Every structure is written in structure tokens, then in C-alpha cells.
């Protein structure tokens with residue numbers, strides 16, 4: 001299936017082993033009629049690396065994702081501005097991935113997700129605001145590109161983002177609920193004798 005994947009022009013701190021995408025990667029789990037609903041009839045547009053943001057390692061010891069990476073504004077970003085698209089593998093199969101966002105629920109009840117675990121772009125490094133700031137300064141928003149393709153993107157919120165500020169969204173209560181359920185299940189399994 002088509003995707004813009006390249007080793008060229010990867011942003012600084014891009015991790016080895018993760019494919020850098022410049023357009024969504026559609027997996028075979030997406031049936032043709034859903035592919036048409038999402039992408040339309042035109043080929044995907046190629047999105048160049050985003051010069052508004054940087055991927056940075058988080059060194060502050062009190063940050064809940066210390067030692068991991070986050071997404072930071074490279075310059076002042078005005079309110080209500082498109083920052084970057086969230087690119088990844090578009091799929092209809094079940095995934096257990098911390099990088100999986102819901103893109104669409106079709107009329108026949110199929111869930112379509114975008115999973116940036118193995119393939120993605122800068123957007124996969126955006127952290128959730130919880131335990132970092134009182135509220136998010138950015139949001140996930142769905143929209144169509146000029147070619148008609150449905151994508152999720154990161155937009156700034158009601159206030160401008162300052163240069164150097166960490167970009168923080170809300171993953172949503174369901175994301176955290178699923179994560180806590182996974183953690184409890186792992187703990188139960190590790191306590192259960194074989």
C-alpha cells in the first residue's frame with residue numbers, strides 16, 4: 001500500500017528503527033471502500049518535515065515522561081494554527097499501541113486508527129498535558145487536506161505557543177483508561193502463578 005517513507009530529511013533525534021513518513025501509510029487491513037472514504041480518489045500529498053517543531057529529550061526529573069522525548073515549539077506559533085499532521089499506519093485491525101489515535105468510525109461501525117508506533121512523523125512525540133501543565137496548549141483536530149484526504153493534525157489552542165514551549169495535547173480520558181487497564185492487567189498477570 002502507498003506511503004511516503006524515507007530515510008532522507010529525518011528531523012534531529014529521529015529514533016533509529018522507526019520509519020519517517022511524509023504521508024499516511026495505509027495497511028492492508030483497510031478495505032477499499034474505507035480507503036476511498038478516507039483518502040478520496042487522489043494520491044496522498046507529501047508533507048515535508050515540520051519546521052515549527054523540534055523533537056527533544058526530556059531531562060527535567062519531575063516531568064512524568066523524563067528520559068523520553070517530547071515535541072517543542074521552534075518559534076512562536078499563533079493561536080488556532082495548524083502545526084503538523086499526525087502521520088502513521090492507517091489501520092482497521094486491533095492494536096495495543098501507545099501511539100494509536102482514532103481517525104474515524106465508519107457508518108458500518110468499523111474503527112479506523114492511525115498508529116505511529118513503527119512509522120510516523122514528528123507528531124508521534126507529542127505528550128499529554130497531565131502532570132505537566134494545568135491544561136493542554138494544543139489539540140488534535142480532524143480535517144481534510146487539499147487533496148481531500150482525512151487526517152488528524154495538531155493545532156495550537158486559544159493562546160499562542162512560545163518558542164521553546166512543550167506542545168501538550170489531551171490524549172483523552174479513554175486513552176488513559178485503556179492504559180491504566182493494561183497496567184492493572186499486567187500487574188495481575190505478574191502476580192498470578194503459572
Ligand SMILES: C[S@@+](CC[C@H](N)C(=O)[O-])C[C@H]1O[C@@H](n2cnc3c(N)ncnc32)[C@H](O)[C@@H]1O
Nearest residue numbers: 064065068069098099124125126127128129130
Ligand atoms: C505518543 S507517545 C509520546 C512520545 C513519547 N514521550 C516518546 O518519547 O516516544 C505516548 C507516551 O508518552 C508518555 N507520556 C506522554 N504524556 C505523558 C504524561 N502526561 N504522563 C506520563 N507519560 C506520558 C507515555 O509513556 C506514553 O505512553
